[in-house]
Amino acid sequence: MPVSTLRPVSSEEIEALAIGAWILGTGGGGSPYYALLNMRTLYRDGTVVSLMDARDLDDDDLVAVVSNMGAPLVGQERLTDPATIARAVRMMEEHLGREFRAIMSVEIGGGNAIQPFMAAALLGKPVVDADAMGRAFPEAQMTSFAIHDLPMFPLTLADVRDNEVIVTRAASWKWMERLSRKVCVEVGSIAATCKAPRTGREVKECGILGTTTKAIRLGQAVQEARRQHRDPVAAVLQTEGGRLLFSGKVQDVERRTTEGFLRGTARLDGLDQDRERQFTLAFQNEFAVGWLDGEPCVMTPDLICVLDSISGEAIGTETLRYGQRVRVVALPAPPILTTPKGLTHVGPRAFGYDLDFVSVFS
Amino acid sequence: MRIGIDVGGTNTDAVVLDGATVVHAVKTPTTADVMGGIMRALRDVLDTSGVATGAIDAVMIGTTHFTNAVIQRRDLTPVAAIRIGLPASASLRPFVDWPDDLAAIVRGAIFMVEGGHEYDGRPIVPLDVAAVRRAARQIRESGIRGVAIASVFSPLNAACEIAAAEVVRDECPDVAITLSHELGRIGLLERENVALLNAALLDLARRTTRAFTDALRGSGIPAPLYLTQNDGTVTIASVAETFPVFAFASGPTNSMRGAAFLSKLADALVIDVGGTTTDVGCLRHGFPREANNVVHVGGVRTLFRMPDLLSLGLGGGSLVTEEPLSVGPVSVGYGLTERALVFGGGELTATDVAVAAGLVDLGDRRRVASLPAGLVKKALARMRAMIDESVDRMKPDASEMPLVAVGGGSFLVPPALDGISDVVLVPHHAVANAVGAAIAQVSGEVDQIFQDLTRDEAIAEARRLAEDRAVRAGADPATLNVVEVEDLPISYLPGNSLRTRVRVVGDVTSHRSR
Numbered sequence: 001m002p003v004s005t006l007r008p009v010s011s012e013e014i015e016a017l018a019i020g021a022w023i024l025g026t027g028g029g030g031s032p033y034y035a036l037l038n039m040r041t042l043y044r045d046g047t048v049v050s051l052m053d054a055r056d057l058d059d060d061d062l063v064a065v066v067s068n069m070g071a072p073l074v075g076q077e078r079l080t081d082p083a084t085i086a087r088a089v090r091m092m093e094e095h096l097g098r099e100f101r102a103i104m105s106v107e108i109g110g111g112n113a114i115q116p117f118m119a120a121a122l123l124g125k126p127v128v129d130a131d132a133m134g135r136a137f138p139e140a141q142m143t144s145f146a147i148h149d150l151p152m153f154p155l156t157l158a159d160v161r162d163n164e165v166i167v168t169r170a171a172s173w174k175w176m177e178r179l180s181r182k183v184c185v186e187v188g189s190i191a192a193t194c195k196a197p198r199t200g201r202e203v204k205e206c207g208i209l210g211t212t213t214k215a216i217r218l219g220q221a222v223q224e225a226r227r228q229h230r231d232p233v234a235a236v237l238q239t240e241g242g243r244l245l246f247s248g249k250v251q252d253v254e255r256r257t258t259e260g261f262l263r264g265t266a267r268l269d270g271l272d273q274d275r276e277r278q279f280t281l282a283f284q285n286e287f288a289v290g291w292l293d294g295e296p297c298v299m300t301p302d303l304i305c306v307l308d309s310i311s312g313e314a315i316g317t318e319t320l321r322y323g324q325r326v327r328v329v330a331l332p333a334p335p336i337l338t339t340p341k342g343l344t345h346v347g348p349r350a351f352g353y354d355l356d357f358v359s360v361f362s
Numbered sequence: 363m364r365i366g367i368d369v370g371g372t373n374t375d376a377v378v379l380d381g382a383t384v385v386h387a388v389k390t391p392t393t394a395d396v397m398g399g400i401m402r403a404l405r406d407v408l409d410t411s412g413v414a415t416g417a418i419d420a421v422m423i424g425t426t427h428f429t430n431a432v433i434q435r436r437d438l439t440p441v442a443a444i445r446i447g448l449p450a451s452a453s454l455r456p457f458v459d460w461p462d463d464l465a466a467i468v469r470g471a472i473f474m475v476e477g478g479h480e481y482d483g484r485p486i487v488p489l490d491v492a493a494v495r496r497a498a499r500q501i502r503e504s505g506i507r508g509v510a511i512a513s514v515f516s517p518l519n520a521a522c523e524i525a526a527a528e529v530v531r532d533e534c535p536d537v538a539i540t541l542s543h544e545l546g547r548i549g550l551l552e553r554e555n556v557a558l559l560n561a562a563l564l565d566l567a568r569r570t571t572r573a574f575t576d577a578l579r580g581s582g583i584p585a586p587l588y589l590t591q592n593d594g595t596v597t598i599a600s601v602a603e604t605f606p607v608f609a610f611a612s613g614p615t616n617s618m619r620g621a622a623f624l625s626k627l628a629d630a631l632v633i634d635v636g637g638t639t640t641d642v643g644c645l646r647h648g649f650p651r652e653a654n655n656v657v658h659v660g661g662v663r664t665l666f667r668m669p670d671l672l673s674l675g676l677g678g679g680s681l682v683t684e685e686p687l688s689v690g691p692v693s694v695g696y697g698l699t700e701r702a703l704v705f706g707g708g709e710l711t712a713t714d715v716a717v718a719a720g721l722v723d724l725g726d727r728r729r730v731a732s733l734p735a736g737l738v739k740k741a742l743a744r745m746r747a748m749i750d751e752s753v754d755r756m757k758p759d760a761s762e763m764p765l766v767a768v769g770g771g772s773f774l775v776p777p778a779l780d781g782i783s784d785v786v787l788v789p790h791h792a793v794a795n796a797v798g799a800a801i802a803q804v805s806g807e808v809d810q811i812f813q814d815l816t817r818d819e820a821i822a823e824a825r826r827l828a829e830d831r832a833v834r835a836g837a838d839p840a841t842l843n844v845v846e847v848e849d850l851p852i853s854y855l856p857g858n859s860l861r862t863r864v865r866v867v868g869d870v871t872s873h874r875s876r
Contacts (some may be wrong), residue, residue, distance in 0.1 A: 034551075038453050074481050076549045077515050079451040160449040161487065188450075188480040251760055319655070323755035 006050040016219030021113030027317040028285035029110015029136030052126040057200030061101035070190030082118035088194040091156040104128035108211040109136025130207040134334035141173035148206040159187035232312025246279040246328040301337035366800025375796035376403040386411035422799040424590035428606040432660035440470030441561040447478035447514035461661040470506040473497035478514030498533035508561035512542035512554035552665035567606035595805040598836030620798030621766040624788035635771035637679040638693035678771030680712040722773035768794035806832025809863040824864040837868035
């Protein structure tokens with residue numbers, strides 16, 4: 001085992017993580033609020049979770065990949081609980097007959113960024129500084145692990161009652177989604193899951209590394225700017241090498257729920273240097289494509305973030321509304337997502353837009 | 363005739379309304395002794411208007427008492443929280459996201475029991491009645507007098523809350539019980555928070571309404587007392603005192619209702635400029651648009667029927683500085699008439715700027731004659747920009763609509779604004795809140811799920827229940843009108859489920875016609 005550099009994560013960093021993860025959610029991913037509340041409670045009781053650099057993993061270490069699955073509405077009543085996500089991890093250990101070295105998130109964007117911390121707090125394991133999206137995406141095959149054709153099974157699913165389900169095998173990512181979704185609905189449309197376990201080597205080669213630190217850094221930049229009464233949006237851009245695409249106000253939002261997605265478009269009218277210009281955003285849970293004066297200007301997998309002009313707080317696709325003063329910002333996508341293979345999973349065509357991917361940063 | 367009184371942080375306003383006519387209006391400073399202030403306002407308005415006490419049909423009072431109690435952490439009583447939902451939602455216990463100082467006062471005891479429902483109506487697990495009974499006995503022994511009960515998904519199925527309440531009532535007949543489904547919406551913590559606040563305020567609410575009633579009787583007015591609610595209606599005091607949280611934000615609501623009445627506009631934006639803050643809201647069909655998001659009250663997240671308001675730190679008393687240019691949020695507040703330049707004071711306020719610019723004639727205009735014209739212009743532009751943006755943010759969409767300006771500082775509102783068809787000024791604008799209180803009607807609302815009924819049957823049943831509620835809240839049955847009907851089929855619920863919402867509104871019962 002190489003010398004690992006475990007670093008304790010402070011409660012202030014957990015707060016920053018929640019802010020940064022919400023920004024990296026690119027409009028979706030679910031609010032981290034209830035997960036953050038759980039962490040505050042755990043930290044108040046003396047828990048400290050450690051963060052581990054993925055490069056410190058041994059090749060044959062085993063890493064748990066966790067996420068909370070379900071409908072956002074249900075999550076507001078049946079509140080996420082560290083015990084349930086920890087149980088999904090333990091189930092997987094029992095199923096495999098091996099112990100995990102560490103825990104990581106499948107999705108750094110939104111509430112799932114904090115799920116591994118909740119499990120880690122109870123299980124006394126470190127969290128790996130990595131995820132498999134570098135942002136938020138709506139579907140299971142939209143991960144760097146899927147892009148690398150790693151197996152998607154087994155999967156363990158824990159319910160708050162004494163219900164535990166293991167999907168030992170699935171024919172495809174699609175089948176895994178269908179089977180686990182069915183079980184999830186049956187137990188009340190909310191469940192804690194531990195996805196296909198990854199070896200240390202798989203995480204190092206196929207994971208998106210450093211994203212937990214990145215989310216914390218983003219959140220800290222916003223907090224620091226607010227404290228000093230500087231522009232938090234500028235701080236976001238500077239910290240992550242992002243690009244300001246548009247400053248404007250929300251003029252019109254049209255939404256519809258189809259096939260479990262929140263789809264729609266938002267039209268923004270320019271303010272300040274963008275006066276007289278228009279920006280259109282299309283979203284499918286997350287922001288997918290943006291057009292400036294009718295020309296495609298930014299598209300998935302580049303991260304499209306809509307931030308409140310004053311507070312720098314991320315605005316979700318569910319809460320966009322007329323009159324909000326916002327800035328549209330692009331952050332670079334992790335390189336794996338913009339490879340030809342990556343684009344078949346998460347490029348504009350994967351979301352039904354007949355566009356060739358052009359990065360804002362190319 | 364009716365009397366409307368609005369007790370604000372700075373002023374207590376009172377009006378006498380005869381039909382649609384404002385007969386008399388008075389504005390008196392709110393005193394530390396609020397009851398004394400109300401008595402004085404009542405006496406003033408009766409003395410100067412010459413209206414006979416017997417001619418008064420109803421008295422409507424809007425008060426910031428309950429909001430202020432939460433914000434100032436006073437007059438609150440400890441509450442026992444009963445959460446029903448285990449094994450779900452176990453890690454985030456009641457009070458989890460409350461500010462420590464407030465939780466220390468209100469958190470009496472916490473009981474977590476098994477039960478609750480899924481989003482599709484199935485029980486999570488059966489309600490643990492024995493556990494509720496054990497909790498009730500402990501509550502009785504502890505001497506806690508307020509209980510708040512919140513069950514998972516109770517807005518969709520309230521059976522667990524109702525069953526638990528029966529058990530608690532059986533064990534502790536003297537405690538006051540608040541059920542979360544009667545107050546809030548989907549969002550367990552936020553709805554539970556509303557129930558906890560309500561339970562913590564019940565003692566104060568009872569004492570306050572009794573004191574109001576005594577004040578009325580002391581003034582020789584035999585009319586019934588109503589309290590204004592944050593949806594723009596009133597409820598008879600005896601019912602209102604069991605739901606003090608519904609009085610939160612009733613002040614701005616009253617202003618908006620008054621603005622609708624005085625301007626005769628049903629769909630408009632309203633800007634209420636006070637001494638320290640300005641509230642902007644949006645009227646739909648004459649009532650304030652509801653906020654659909656979390657609203658913080660005294661640092662507690664709540665999600666329930668609250669008006670959608672945008673508050674900004676701008677008012678007649680806002681301090682103005684030149685380098686760097688700033689207007690508000692610091693204000694001289696009720697000290698305006700002593701501290702502003704035009705009133706002989708030494709502070710430059712928004713009112714001074716307005717007087718210098720000739721927007722209003724107050725105090726001694728000569729005292730601002732030497733203000734640099736550039737500063738006046740810049741400060742006005744800043745205020746305009748603040749108002750412009752806030753008003754625009756509150757519009758429902760991009761189309762033009764009128765803006766009604768009310769409140770003592772309404773002279774700060776520019777006569778024309780982008781995206782606004784018309785800036786409307788109304789008589790009695792400074793007492794719009796008291797007018798809004800005086801004109802208020804009584805409502806009854808039902809929002810629940812009906813099963814195995816046809817659409818028409820469900821709506822008829824909901825209407826019957828809503829009318830019952832309105833009559834209990836003090837409405838005259840002969841005047842009830844259905845103002846809103848909404849039905850939503852719920853495909854994921856078992857059987858033939860229909861979520862039906864009906865709201866009826868009626869006039870207050872005249873005590874003289876009874």
